[in-house]
Amino acid sequence: MLELFKKAVQRNEEMRKPLSSVPWKPDEPYPQPYYIFDSTKQDWEPMQQTPITSSEDTDPITRLALYSWNIDFMLPHAQPRMEAALSHLESLVRAHFDPPSSSSSSSSSPATGVVIYLQECVASDLATIGAAAWVRSRFAVTDRDGAHWGSGHYGTTTLVDRRLLPLGACFRVHYAQTRMERDALFTDVLVRSSSDGGKEKRRVRLCNTHLESLATAPPLRPAQMRLVASYLRASPGTTPGPHAGLAAGDFNAIQDFDRALHADNGLRDAYLEQGGREDAGEGYTWGQQAATELRRLYGCSRMDKVFYVGGVRLLRFGRFGEGVEIDDPAQREELVALGLERPWITDHLGVVAEVEVVD
Numbered sequence: 001m002l003e004l005f006k007k008a009v010q011r012n013e014e015m016r017k018p019l020s021s022v023p024w025k026p027d028e029p030y031p032q033p034y035y036i037f038d039s040t041k042q043d044w045e046p047m048q049q050t051p052i053t054s055s056e057d058t059d060p061i062t063r064l065a066l067y068s069w070n071i072d073f074m075l076p077h078a079q080p081r082m083e084a085a086l087s088h089l090e091s092l093v094r095a096h097f098d099p100p101s102s103s104s105s106s107s108s109s110p111a112t113g114v115v116i117y118l119q120e121c122v123a124s125d126l127a128t129i130g131a132a133a134w135v136r137s138r139f140a141v142t143d144r145d146g147a148h149w150g151s152g153h154y155g156t157t158t159l160v161d162r163r164l165l166p167l168g169a170c171f172r173v174h175y176a177q178t179r180m181e182r183d184a185l186f187t188d189v190l191v192r193s194s195s196d197g198g199k200e201k202r203r204v205r206l207c208n209t210h211l212e213s214l215a216t217a218p219p220l221r222p223a224q225m226r227l228v229a230s231y232l233r234a235s236p237g238t239t240p241g242p243h244a245g246l247a248a249g250d251f252n253a254i255q256d257f258d259r260a261l262h263a264d265n266g267l268r269d270a271y272l273e274q275g276g277r278e279d280a281g282e283g284y285t286w287g288q289q290a291a292t293e294l295r296r297l298y299g300c301s302r303m304d305k306v307f308y309v310g311g312v313r314l315l316r317f318g319r320f321g322e323g324v325e326i327d328d329p330a331q332r333e334e335l336v337a338l339g340l341e342r343p344w345i346t347d348h349l350g351v352v353a354e355v356e357v358v359d
Contacts, residue, residue: 001291001339008074015152016181022150026176027227029236032148034170034187036162037136044130044144047166061113061163062194062357064204064312065096068117068248068304069321069350071125073154076334080326081345082121082128088324089116090134092352096161097138110198112354113191114139116159117208119250126157140165142185150174150181156249157185158208164189168203173231177223179216184209184228188242193311195359202243202311202357205232209249222257222264229265232309244310244357250348251305254298262307270306270317270353278302285319290347291339304351312355321350 024030033046071085096112116139118125123146129135130144139159149155160167168188175182185208190201207228212220232245247267251258259278262269276283287300306317325343326332332343 001293004074004338012151012153012180017150017152022174024172024174026174029171029173029186029231030148031169031171032142034140034142034160034167035144036140036165037130039136044141047140060192060198061111062192062198063110063112063315063354064115064189064191064246064357065093065112065352065354066115066117066206066246066248066306067092067320067350067352068119068208068250068306070119070210070250070304070346070348071121072346072348073120073122075338075346077326077328077331078122078124079128080328080331082125084324084326084345085321086129086132086135088321090132092320110194110356111163113161113164113189115161115164115187115189115206117156117248118158119156119208119210120154121157122154129157129159135159138162140167142170142187148172150178150183155181156183156208156210158187158206160187160189160206164191169205169236171236173227175212175220175224175227177220178212179220180212182210182212182224184224184231184247186231191357193243193357193359202359204312204357205242205245207232207245207247207249209247209251211249211251213252215255219255219257221252222261225251225261225265229267229309232267242310244308244312244355246306246308246312246353246355248304248306248351248353250303253303253305254301262305267307267309268314270308270314271302271351273314274317276317285349285351286347288322288349289340289342289344292341293339294347304348306351306353308353308355311358313358314353314355316352316354318352319349320352321346321348
């Protein structure tokens with residue numbers, strides 16, 4: 001498995017996009033379109049960023065459910081692994097779209113918008129995501145190819161509940177301090193505030209990021225998180241800052257300084273806010289499903305997190321994705337042969353946070 005990791009790092013180095021060949025500048029926002037599936041054309045259509053307004057809607061959303069999951073890009077059989085991940089995610093988010101039919105539940109429960117962050121996607125993953133019927137009907141996606149990734153090999157993508165459209169902004173900030181072409185993907189949505197009974201909408205900024213892996217000297221994750229925090233609070237140009245911000249993803253929190261990155265930047269850590277403790281098994285998101293050799297070397301850790309700031313109230317935090325496996329017997333055997341105890345689709349558990357927008 002260590003050899004597989006070395007080959008993946010080498011391939012990423014070979015596919016790195018030179019700075020002279022990309023249109024963006026490091027540490028500055030670079031706008032990108034998002035895509036909606038057109039059932040008439042049977043294709044994903046690019047949508048340019050549109051200033052979001054407080055227009056009326058028939059499904060007043062006051063809550064957001066944010067799901068974040070790193071799907072290991074190094075393992076073989078990317079398509080069946082992503083298909084299994086999407087099937088699991090569909091089972092989790094279905095309740096937000098199809099609430100129980102009882103009048104006591106469906107009529108009184110506030111509508112919840114769903115956002116899904118994925119990290120370590122490869123090009124074939126984007127095709128798999130775009131082919132899923134439930135994604136086509138219910139979500140906008142930020143990427144159809146890897147054109148906006150600094151790496152020519154893998155990157156992040158976000159799925160946004162179509163009830164939250166139009167997006168007021170969709171942009172990436174490519175980190176200047178990175179050796180692995182990491183970036184922060186931002187999207188702005190409007191969500192009604194529960195404080196005034198859902199009358200007014202507030203702009204919420206969402207950030208999907210994969211912070212630098214491994215221990216480096218000097219460390220790079222502090223500078224990356226500082227940049228994330230600054231954009232959660234401020235807007236490109238002169239428009240007022242967002243009402244609230246949520247950042248999540250694989251934060252690769254493996255060193256002591258990682259424990260304070262939220263506090264250092266005036267952010268709240270959803271796991272800790274809910275009463276979670278560091279170095280507790282119920283908080284670990286990496287290691288349980290890693291190759292046995294890697295788990296023996298590095299143990300388990302809380303790599304994946306959700307940070308938030310501003311006018312939101314945390315309702316729920318948890319993990320998901322434990323025990324999800326692929327089905328094909330030959331593929332299962334191959335994954336186990338690589339050193340996995342079970343044919344898991346990824347070495348990470350996902351994290352989910354549900355918040356309510358308040359004043």
